[in-house]
Amino acid sequence: MVIKKCPICSTIVKGRTDKIFCSAKCKSIDQYEKRQETEAFYLIVDRKLRTNRKILKKYNKSGFSTLRKSKLICEGFDPKFFTHYWKNQKGEIYLFVYEYGFLKKKYNGKEKYILVTWQDYMN
Template identity: 30%
Template sequence: MKCKICSNRIVGRKDKIFCSVRCKNYYHVNLRKATAMVVKELDIILHRNRSILLEIMGKKKTQCKVARVVLEKKKFRFKYHTHQNINSKGKTYHYLYDFAWMEFSNDEILIVKQPLVLKKK
């Protein structure tokens, strides 16, 4: 068997994939770096989308309808959300953390703010 990083011969257990702790650490550090770069870009988009919804809703409202054009002008990116749910009427709610939005019609978007519930440890 050869090391996944340096191609040196591996001595020891049959299921080992690295020849040393150094190669193992190198692999995992670089794997985390690559993941962090992608996640950072997505987090920026998600947080920007949430900020746009918060700006439109304000802090007091729990829901409102807004023209799709308003979101488009603010550069809201519709395909980015944290999760989604389909209600009993077949409408899809797209969530951004504590906000949800749904296409109410072709021109209107319904925005709903969910109360943020944090679990205690």
């Protein structure tokens, strides 16, 4: 007879020969840890996108505004996270976080973002 130990708490497993965990609690802990490992990347990206959207929405109430880059970055904005982009006729590329877009520009040596809201003509 082989004595099995629970991989979570190292308690001796009693019962069926194919039983892996000592209790439902340890089985649940194992499933939770596995799920966290596989979903961690998606959760991080989703959190960053939601944060970016919230910040863009806060500062773009009129549908078109200009704001210093440092102000957005201070709030927690991360320009590396966006959902899609749109290129205008001038060749400028607006990055969008869902329906809120931003374009990096330099005015008088200071980096700023032009904030816009998605419009029907952008399709």
